[in-house]
Amino acid sequence: MAGEPQADCLFCKIVAGEVPATVVRETGTTVAFRDINPQAPTHILVIPKAHYRDAAVLAAAEPGLAADVLREAGAVAADEKVDDRGYRIIFNTGAGAGQTVFHAHAHVLGGRGLDWPPG
Template identity: 85%
Template sequence: MAGEPQADCLFCKIVSGEVPATVVRESETTVAFRDINPKAPTHVLVIPRAHYPDAASLAAAEPAVAADILREAAAVAAGDQVDATGYRIVFNTGAGAGQTVFHAHAHVLGGRGLEWPPG
């Protein structure tokens, strides 16, 4: 059921503390942690505590939490001091777009030049 923790979800396990992560921020609705395979000097994932398979399903069910993710992404950028130089927020939705963990999440990337269009 959407919103409920999934036993086989890596990010649900990070939220519960079952799997360790380098957490940089937490709020009532979100957790932000460093990506284990960073693509930029700042590469942090911001996830909702509740399980939704992708950004679209999260936004449809809980738009306020989707907004919380964007707010926390900005706070992560400020904390890593990439807010002044620029950063990217990326939501991959679906395997064809590169989503590998099917728990909604935003990538916050910064600290290097970010070409457009991306891959």
């Protein structure tokens, strides 16, 4: 069921403290942690503590929680001091878009020029 922890989900395991992560922020509804394979000097993932498959499912089911994730992404950018130079918030939705963990999450990228296309 949406919102319930999934036993086979890496991010649910991070939320539960079963898998270590370098947590940089945590609220009652979200956790933000450093990506283990950073694509920019600042690369932090912001996830809802509740399990939703992707950003579209999260937004449809819990728009307030989706807003929490976005709000925390902005707070992470400020904490990491990339907010005044610019940063990117990315939600990969589906395997074809590069989503590899099927628990909604925002990538916060910054600290270098982020020309389009990304990479």
